[in-house]
Amino acid sequence: MRSVVQRVSEASVTISGEAVGRIGRGLLVLVGVEVGDSAADAEWLAGKIAQMRIFADGDGKMNLSVREIDGGVLVISQFTLLADTRKGNRPSFVRAARPAEAVPLYEHFLAVVEQQIGRPPARGVFAADMQLHLVNDGPVTIVCDSRQRE
8 A cells, every 4th residue: 555644734625516524733645555455554554654753742853643643634545646657658557456455445544544543534535536625734745655664
C-alpha cells in the first residue's frame, strides 16, 4: 500500500457539491492499494501514519503524533498513487488493485486507523469522483509505502 500523508490545518472532501468528510488540524491521507497487498500491509501503514511524529511540540520540534495532538484524520482512496510513468506520457495503472481486492484492504486500513487514533477517521467514498479542499500546514507531505518498510 502506498500513501501520501499531508499535515493540514483543515481538509474536506466533497462529492457532487456535498461535504462527506471534514477535519480541522490533522492529517489528510491519500491511500492506494497495490495488487498483492495484504492485511499486514494495511496494518503496518496505518500504524506508521498514526504514530508519525510530524506535529510541533512545545519547543517547536516535530515530535508529536496526530493522536497526541487530538487531531483529525481524513482518508481518501486514490488508485492513481500506483501510476507507472516509466514509459510514454500516459500513466499505467496495472499495479493498482481492482475493487474486489482493494475495497476490503481500504476498509481494513480505516479500521486500524480508528483503533490507532481512538476514533473513526473521516473518509471519502471509494471510487467516487471527489474534490479535496485542504490547507497543507508547513507544507509537510510524506510518502509511505508498505513495500519499502525494511
